[in-house]
Amino acid sequence: MSGQETAKSKDVEDHGALAMRLRERRRELGLTLKAVADAAGLSVGFISQIERGIAVPSLSSLVSVSRVLDVNVGDFLTSQPQPDENQVRTRQANRPVFAVSESTVTYERVSSSFPGHVLRSVIMNEPPGHRSEPIAHEGEEMMFVLDGTITVEIDGERTILGTGDSVHFPSTRVHSSWNHSDKPATILWTGTMDVFCEEPATPFHKDKNQKAE
Amino acid sequence: MSGQETAKSKDVEDHGALAMRLRERRRELGLTLKAVADAAGLSVGFISQIERGIAVPSLSSLVSVSRVLDVNVGDFLTSQPQPDENQVRTRQANRPVFAVSESTVTYERVSSSFPGHVLRSVIMNEPPGHRSEPIAHEGEEMMFVLDGTITVEIDGERTILGTGDSVHFPSTRVHSSWNHSDKPATILWTGTMDVFCEEPATPFHKDKNQKAE
DNA sequence: AAGAGGTTTTTAGCAGCACTAAAATTTGGA
DNA sequence: TCCAAATTTTAGTGCTGCTAAAAACCTCTT
Known part of the structure; x- marks a missing residue:
């Protein structure tokens, strides 16, 4: 793992996307900041700051807001797949x-x-x-x-x-x-689970015949 | 919104599940706490506490860890399907x-x-x-x-x-x-998309031969 | 145009927690 | 049994998650 850039990069981008998604969803539902804040048990100002990317909610608060907005919290955090030109065909x-x-x-x-x-x-x-x-x-x-x-x-x-x-x-x-x-x-x-690993050294479905790795 | 219980309930349960999933995934990949911590730019002790539900990561840190564990961060926060006794086999x-x-x-x-x-x-x-x-x-x-x-x-x-x-x-x-x-x-x-519908009236992959539904 | 009420943003501030380093304990292998 | 690696525990603090309140903005009505 040494020499590898740590994974704490590009966090700013992620929060910007989250902020936009939250505001977008709230507006879809026609809710005010106050309504969401009251229902989530948070302050109006905080919701405002979250939506504008000025503040970042804790997991607890994000879960609370997601419930009010009737969306699975994971949906706010899942990055959209980027289409690319990778090989799609296997002979x-x-x-x-x-x-x-x-x-x-x-x-x-x-x-x-x-x-x-x-x-x-x-x-x-x-x-x-x-x-x-x-x-x-x-x-x-x-x-x-x-x-x-x-x-x-x-x-x-x-x-x-x-x-x-x-x-x-x-x-x-x-x-x-x-x-x-x-x-x-x-x-x-x-x-839907990478049980065979991209690195095929130790597949997850272990063989009974296999002694130890 | 009045009279409705606020959404800040049951957060404790959610974090327990998150903790378990993180540890499970790390073990699947055969990584040590140290390896994950180093790659995520966090401390070993913190990862340990997260996995045991003693500490809760910020969104930034969760994103970092998720990247190291090569999983979409949303997958950690999405609720699990309940196993049931439905038919699993198709002849x-x-x-x-x-x-x-x-x-x-x-x-x-x-x-x-x-x-x-x-x-x-x-x-x-x-x-x-x-x-x-x-x-x-x-x-x-x-x-x-x-x-x-x-x-x-x-x-x-x-x-x-x-x-x-x-x-x-x-x-x-x-x-x-x-x-x-x-x-x-x-x-x-x-x-991963129900393009054929459970209701096979209008499959998503429309036929060119078909005029209109 | 003025005023009132509702909504959002801004500001100042702090409790507590996100996260650390280091020590202690546990685990696994030789 | 010993030792190194892995994990857990502990003590501590910087900073941020979040607040209340003020300020600004917006919309509607008269």
Whole structure:
């Protein structure tokens, strides 16, 4: 991490955007500064200063104001994705391929990367008998079986998926999957959480076969 | 606004959740407190206190930490979907199938539905010659060609995809696709925007062949 | 044009908290 | 068991989050 510019840059820009969004939203709702301030339990002057970028609210105050403005607080803070000219297409022959040390599964990256992207997708090639450890994490995910047969367990409940079958669930539920058959299986995994890391050194779905990293 | 309880309630709960998420994310990335602190330009002790809910970061500091953890700051503040017992699995034989009136494309729903879900996925069966109108909308999307060949145009730039190829881009870019070949094509479409509607009366990707709805 | 009332901005000020450095404790690996 | 790394705890303070009140501005009515 040394030599890297710290992340405390461009904060001024961020607050300017937040300020504008707050004022914009308030005006959409046709509310006065006083109305918002009263409902949020803050002072009129403070709301005014926030909206003009002169003051920055604490998280508590921002949550309060967001509630009054009937918007999810995250929506005020989410940066808009910038379209760019990054590579959007992935060829079957050119998918980035990576594997975990000492593991028998290989992964092929299908999704692209651009600012603000949420989707991640990989093709998982699972040999017979391979099983991932039960895990839970943020986001949601979907597995579409391209070829073969696998068993998926979610919150202790098992289901067998064949070619063309799919499963889609919140990743917050404890889940694992394995290839119970005697043939390789191919799965298209898509999720909203970067569980395979852009740096494919340690994928989050750890292998049971793997001793220690 | 009178008589309404002010919005400054339950802030304590929110900060607890934020704290947990920050620690969870840091561990996912396998980073130490020190690494995050150094990169964010904050002290180790402060990060520790934030993660344990003892201290609350300012917006500036939260933005800094979020950047280090490579996550959109809004994602830390958005409330979590509740897991439920809805159907998560879709069988190939039982996919909900729907089509647009007078259209030749059929769509098969692959994704499930549960509170807070973001992912939507359908299999599109496109006959030869079929073309969708250029369109742009929020979110991002990915098309994985299961079978056949299609042309995809993004911001005027065309690319041909064959079986196993994929394309993933922000849907804010003007895009359209069509099956230029003389054989049917099958595409697994996945996106973060409900362009096909849960109510399949008017899919967002309008057909050029379709006159008016 | 003047006046009244409502809305927003400005100003002065301070309590407390955002954040630190350093010490203490815990953890993990050899 | 030892030691280095990681994390937590502690003591402390600069500064800012936020206030109340004054000033300025705006709108509407007469």
